Ligand code: SAH
């Protein structure tokens with residue numbers, strides 16, 4: 001069939017239109033397999049955050065229905081890079097690995113390469129790819145990911161060069177497309193897309209668009225379906241989960257959504273990522289304190305402990321208000337695990353500002369922290385701010401901060417030694433197959449003797465021996 005015929009015959013409504021393209025692509029792939037006398041393989045590589053990981057599961061779900069077999073090797077017939085651009089090194093990684101893919105493609109004339117995700121939403125990136133990476137077959141963005149089956153099929157039939165389809169923004173949410181989960185027993189679930197916060201260092205609002213929430217009934221129905229399929233733990237995903245409700249006709253708060261999810265029978269654990277300190281309501285703290293399935297783990301990005309820098313970052317809280325929030329949280333939920341993200345070297349950060357960050361870290365005593373060196377993102381307000389901090393100063397501050405958060409992390413983890421905890425068993429240990437590996441509700445990893453029959457179950461484990469950031473334990477029942 002020609003591309004024109006294919007498009008003319010396609011239904012106008014979604015997701016029916018995508019299911020049509022899946023069927024058409026499946027026919028083409030089946031024919032190709034017969035010609036080659038073998039199965040075709042695909043590989044989806046994820047860069048970036050949980051949001052991207054979930055998107056990759058959607059891509060893989062479609063590829064599997066089309067007939068591809070999944071492989072870990074990027075020397076495959078169809079390779080997708082789902083990219084991230086939150087820091088410059090995320091982009092560099094993609095360019096580096098594309099060179100290797102080109103080598104594979106020269107040896108396999110049937111190989112197709114697609115690029116999608118946040119990095120593709122940057123016009124300069126796409127221009128660069130068009131000039132210097134002509135061997136790429138398909139480029140699409142974050143807003144039209146649901147159209148993957150259509151774009152893929154068009155690309156399959158296309159004989160002349162790269163297909164590029166990038167949208168600037170969207171208000172659309174297309175539900176009920178195929179998904180291939182990475183883990184049988186746990187899953188990410190999108191609750192909102194995009195971000196309206198515009199922290200001045202951050203590129204996410206530009207590449208993920210305006211914030212929009214899924215309807216609560218769609219979220220609940222998806223989770224019910226997941227539970228019926230063996231899922232016991234969900235991670236509710238959004239750039240700012242606690243502003244959930246934006247754009248809904250009937251306003252539902254994030255805490256109310258948590259209650260609805262908590263009521264789902266058969267579900268055992270609920271996590272969420274990421275709340276913003278400015279929107280952390282008493283109602284949410286109360287929900288975490290009282291809803292039994294909600295893990296007592298709050299990831300509360302600090303970014304900086306200096307009120308002056310927080311203002312320049314447009315974070316809309318102060319050092320003092322953040323500390324008050326943490327106090328309130330700890331009072332209401334004494335065993336809460338608090339983790340964070342911190343950026344070192346934001347433009348204009350003085351030694352005094354940095355010491356404020358160290359002070360907050362010292363006072364909060366985080367269970368763990370992701371620490372990042374500030375990365376200049378073109379197009380964000382911070383990129384053109386004066387007084388960018390010299391590399392050697394940033395490196396020195398970064399090392400001091402890392403030493404402190406690691407010291408606290410060790411102390412926190414050590415505090416559980418000898419206790420019995422509920423562990424969700426996730427996999428057979430990679431190094432020692434007589435052990436299984438699982439997670440406490442606060443995300444600490446525990447290894448203990450066991451077998452594959454435990455995977456997906458929550459079991460009681462005695463934490464015998466602390467090994468820095470993880471435990472070796474034994475079944476307690
Ligand atoms: N929406 C989430 C996650 C955003 S990206 C949030 O607000 O927390 C994850 C983390 O990357 C951020 O928390 C921040 O610490 C870091 N980050 C974002 N932009 C960055 C930049 N330009 N340089 C360094 N780190 C950055």
Ligand code: SF4
Nearest residue numbers: 195197198199202204
């Ligand atoms: Fe970026 Fe801030 Fe939005 Fe998080 S809340 S995605 S850091 S702009």
Ligand code: F3S
Nearest residue numbers: 048049084085086118
């Ligand atoms: Fe990266 Fe996009 Fe996530 S920029 S951190 S993959 S939202």
